[in-house]
Amino acid sequence: MKFVRYADGPSSRVGVVTGDLVRVVDGPADLLPLIEAGEAELLAAGRTALRRGATVPLPDIVPLSPIATPPTVRDFYAFEQHVRAGRAWRGLEMEPDWYELPVFYFSSPYAVMGCGPWGPAFHQQAEALARRGLSAVLLEAPGQGDTRMAGGLHLDGNVDRAFSAALDAVRARTGYDGRYGVWGNSFGGLLAARAAVHDSRFGACCVNGASAKPEPLPFRTAREQSRALLGVDTDDEAAAVLRTLWLDPAVERTSAALLVLHGGNDPLVSLDQQKVFLGLSARPTLRVWDDGDHTVYNHSAERTEFVCDWFRAQLGRA
Structure with a gap:
């Protein structure tokens, strides 16, 4: 069933x-x-x-998602059938000690990802972070995914509060009080940068394929998506909301380390638009794939491994 x-x-x-x-x-x-x-x-x-x-x-x-707010999350080693199947795949019998002391893992620190419209689409990145001992929250910002379809929310200039509220929730549920990371792809990159600027608990931020000063794009599908995201009816209304999200390094800064990714063949965002983000931090890094598409999708595996290694280096320090 x-x-x-x-x-x-x-x-x-x-x-x-x-x-x-x-x-x-x-x-x-x-x-x-x-x-x-x-x-x-x-x-x-x-x-x-x-x-x-x-x-x-x-x-x-x-x-x-089948359960809106899971009361707990367990890794696969908490379940006998997964352990038995995994050991059988390696030609091993079930470990008898497991029945005496079943194990599961606490992962830390946390990387909060404001990546795109549907959080579950980024499980691969979350798994790559987990392999490095970094826990991940797949966060849909207001106006994205379930927040709009199920919650009726839209994006506005107060979006930074959503990321801070996510950190509050993680801290309340786990007791973790260390440094966090935030990773955003495409328009989510701007939201990630804004989160890092407005909440000092973020110690690392990755911006992938975003503009610091977005305008409505001249494509029908992009315009429709922007209007739905922002809850408006016209391009002029969308532009007005987007202007409330602009970032200016002359007046806005973050203490977080900042990684900016760019694809040389990105048809939506130029390198100059991306370089604006570098001025937000005293610890910026730029990585360019010369033949990369928008958000470097054509090198997604390499990109993900690079970003996760970077987060581990930034957040794993004592």
Whole structure:
């Protein structure tokens, strides 16, 4: 039985996937209450939905994370089936001591990523950070991903508060009080830089393919995305909101180390536009891929490894 949580206007719904349809589970907007009620309750709710739940075409839904706010996150080593399968792949028997003392890992420090419109799209980067002992929060800024589709939020000049609130939440849940990093791709790079400027808890910031002074782009799809992100109807309104986000190194600075990535063939952002960010920090680094596309997607693996090594070097210092 396949459950799904999906956007329903400013809220969300839970359903069961059957073929090309989703059968709506009546009541809950999140899977967590059903899971907490126990397997029997979860399956009963699913069977009821399959018998008489309202139908929604599967291609029409906007899927969301199954659980809006997980109460805890465990790495794979906390689960017997993963440990058993992993050891079998290496030709090993199950380790008996695991049953006496199951292990899982605490990772630190934290790298908060304001990368793009859908946080789950950046799991590969999060995994690369995790391999270096860096935990990651895949953060969707207001107007991006679930924040707009499920929460009805839009981006404005107060976006910096969202990143600070994310750090507050991480600290409250983990007790971690060290340095954090922030990594943004494309327009998210500007948001990452603004976060580093306005919150001194950020010790490292990566800007990848952004303009410090964005304007509405002359492409229909880009204009439509900008209007949806900002919650406006015209290019003039979009431009007015974007101007509230501009950064000027003459008056704004960050104590964080700053890494700027640029693709030489980027059709959207020029090297000169990117170089503006370097003036925000006393510790700037510029890395250019001469044949790189926008956000260096055509060298994504190399780019990700380079950035994660840089974050580890910056945040791993005593």
